[in-house]
Amino acid sequence: MYNSQSYDLNATKFGLQDKASQVKSGCCLKAGRSFPTTHGLGPHVEPMPGAMASNPNILTSTPYSVFCTTSTPDPPIAKPPTRPRLQSHRTAPHRTAMANKPKPAKPASPLKTAYLILYNLASAIAWSVVLGRTLGTLYLGGPAAVYTVVGEWTKWTQTMAAMEILHSLLGVVRAPLATTAMQVASRLLLVWPIVNTWPFLALSPFYSSMLVAWSVTEVIRYSYFALSLAGALPSLLTSVRYSTFYVLYPMGITSECMLIRAATAPAAEMGDFSPWVLYAILAVYVPGSYILFTHMMKQRRKVMRSLKAQKGKAQ
Numbered sequence: 001m002y003n004s005q006s007y008d009l010n011a012t013k014f015g016l017q018d019k020a021s022q023v024k025s026g027c028c029l030k031a032g033r034s035f036p037t038t039h040g041l042g043p044h045v046e047p048m049p050g051a052m053a054s055n056p057n058i059l060t061s062t063p064y065s066v067f068c069t070t071s072t073p074d075p076p077i078a079k080p081p082t083r084p085r086l087q088s089h090r091t092a093p094h095r096t097a098m099a100n101k102p103k104p105a106k107p108a109s110p111l112k113t114a115y116l117i118l119y120n121l122a123s124a125i126a127w128s129v130v131l132g133r134t135l136g137t138l139y140l141g142g143p144a145a146v147y148t149v150v151g152e153w154t155k156w157t158q159t160m161a162a163m164e165i166l167h168s169l170l171g172v173v174r175a176p177l178a179t180t181a182m183q184v185a186s187r188l189l190l191v192w193p194i195v196n197t198w199p200f201l202a203l204s205p206f207y208s209s210m211l212v213a214w215s216v217t218e219v220i221r222y223s224y225f226a227l228s229l230a231g232a233l234p235s236l237l238t239s240v241r242y243s244t245f246y247v248l249y250p251m252g253i254t255s256e257c258m259l260i261r262a263a264t265a266p267a268a269e270m271g272d273f274s275p276w277v278l279y280a281i282l283a284v285y286v287p288g289s290y291i292l293f294t295h296m297m298k299q300r301r302k303v304m305r306s307l308k309a310q311k312g313k314a315q
Contacts, residue, residue: 112172117229119163124222126157131215138208146211147195147202154211155191161218162188179295182288187214189281190256194263201262206255213252220244238307242300249296253289257282 133150141149161184168177190210195202224241227233260278267274 113229116173117226120222120226120229123157123160124219124226126153126160127215127218127222130154130157130211131219134208134211134215143205143208144203146208147199150211151195151199151202154214155196158187158191158214176295179292183292186256186285186288190259194259198263198266201259201266204259204262206258206262210252210255210259213248213255217245217248217252235307235311238303242296242303245293245296245300249289249293253285257285260285 130150130153133153134146137146137149164173164175165177165181165184167173168175168180195207201207220237220241224233224237227237260282264275264278267278
């Protein structure tokens, strides 16, 4: 028995190794060099110069690279692991929620707060005068004497309320412009074009009931705003503010409609389109009153829900 390793060495040394011995030894020749396979039978040996001289066809007779059938193929090159694509933490629903989330309101400046407190306080006092004088005159002299005592004061007090349209337009307050303008314009119509033009209409009890409804509503409303801005709002006033409109709004709207209806007769004597204008205003009063009343109902539900939540936290 001969040693395969020595056989490989001798064959390589004298250039006598053939292709069959290459398969037997399990190695490959590449450009005259012998490299062991994965289960190599011998060390790395290079042919000696004498072998090249004795057998010059060793390189030409042997392919450049002979792969043995018994050799193990090279393992495939492993691809680098693909990094998983990270999903953005801001998915579409998250962005939608962020867009729908209300932004915190900016704190009001002390100057604006002081102005609004002063305005609401002055308005509450002015309407308190209207209420006190109206009730006192009704008790002492009846509805026919109300306009003489309080008519002029009421006219200018209501005119001052036109500032609320400007407040809403300039963004001083967050009141809806359309609702505010509708309410103020309807009252200005009563005190200027109608009662101021035909003062005898104020002799009607509907004028007195209109002033009572207006004054009670505004004393409560302006007091609510002033105390709320001052940070001293009692919960009882909140309940009164968003409950009394159930009685005061129908009372005031009915009185206004009756006065407008009564004004159509003297307007017709003027011989122009004045009565038709008043009839058109009456037609607008129905949907307008519905808008105002439902707006207050929505506000009441919102405020009362917040008030109950605050009471629950306090307990």
